[in-house]
Amino acid sequence: MFEVDPTVFSAGATSTFTADQMGGSASTLVTLDTTANTGVGTGWIAFNGFTDSAVPVNGTFLGSDWQLWAEFDYTVAPQNPADTIAPGIDLFLTSLTFDIYGASGVDVEFNPTAITDFVDPTVDTSAATGVQLIGTGNLVAGVIEPTSQGGNAFNAFSTYSNTAFGDTFFVDPVPFYNVAFNDFNNTSQQIETDGDLVRIVSTGAVDFNVNAVPTPATMGLIGLGLIGLGFTTWRRRLS
Template identity: 30%
Template sequence: MKFNTVVKSLALTAGLAASFSSSAEFLDFSIDESAYGGGIVTGDKFNGSYFEELVFDGSGGFTTGAFASLTSLVSEEATVPVASSVMGLDLGGIGYNLYAVLTASGTANATETEFTATTATFSIYIDPSHDTTSDDVLAGTVTDISGDDILLGSASTVVNAYGQYENGTGNFNFDFTDFVLTTDGESFFVDPIPFYSIVTVNGDFDTLGTLPDVSGDLSAVFTVKVPEPSTVAVLALGLVGLGMTGRRKNK
């Protein structure tokens, strides 16, 4: 096999891999707000605030449940608010609330100033009636008075999940690797298709000194796109072809 053919095969395979394995820090996504008085808007990050109950058991473990209101969509590397969004606004009955529920449990250090989650869940909902509030966040439940909230997507596989604080303030991070949209979610998150599989949820503590009640700021960023099946197939064919040419050369 000629050397330049090997180079071309390697370049093709590497290029295909890069098309779905590389990602910017903030990747764009589009949401369709037409059902709530808006249109299709594009951003790269959700911002909001949250309330949670963070409980340490005194034996090296913790549990937490958080209710987060996602009140802002931003773009341009998370620097510019998306002004056309009706998210979180009540425009004469038009608009909606977007919220997330986060639960986690795991281990804590002896001083209970650092903790690592071993299990966690994350779910995003639309609240068309603006009537859902945190109820028993430790159990991950909320009160939906009208019964009309819509689950958009969820995840339950978490890595790089930790929190730390000192003198009443701190920060946390959760990387969920299996975020999946529901059918309703696919009508709301309309681009990219398929949607991102990893969502990073992070933020800070504002009132950690009043345990178990904690509040602060939170953001959600989608970081990795699920590769198109056709792209995976072409990549596989490229790898197979490269292997076959190598076998012919060795004969």
């Protein structure tokens, strides 16, 4: 559970609200390198709402007079080193960085990658007002694995830290949570390929918790835990 003060961005909002998750849609372009057997992904998440115990939080004014998004980059490698990297195989996240931003108004433009051009998805803030960096995060452990429907499930456990401005947006708890959980999924219709390029559209959520950040010596064990357990179950054991 966390408390948000939207008035730092929103002209319409008049009070704080509580939530336990923020959801949105993501656009990602992954470039595969079969020689190095790795992949590089870049993209954004446009957040469109908050929930509290799965119930939508109303009256946030998100999307009507302020915007919230994340920009991210990651690298991946096969979980089985004998596999050649390709869509549909089990992957480890080997790095992940993300930044969460907010802005007043609705002038931020989200440009997705498309099957016609396969260019990097971008966020255009040139016409936006009051853009602020809220917080940043880095990978602790994560996986991308195929689903039975032909899509993929992206699950990551990351460090998280508010900026000074972020402390005026995420106002409770104090200090704010120090880890973030990222859970995004897509169907087979939301993946398109062109040679070594993979275009992905997905939906999902980000939530936060407080936990001692694992040392490098234990990160490998966490990676094994992500494979061996359903991510939701694993997350509950941390909380």
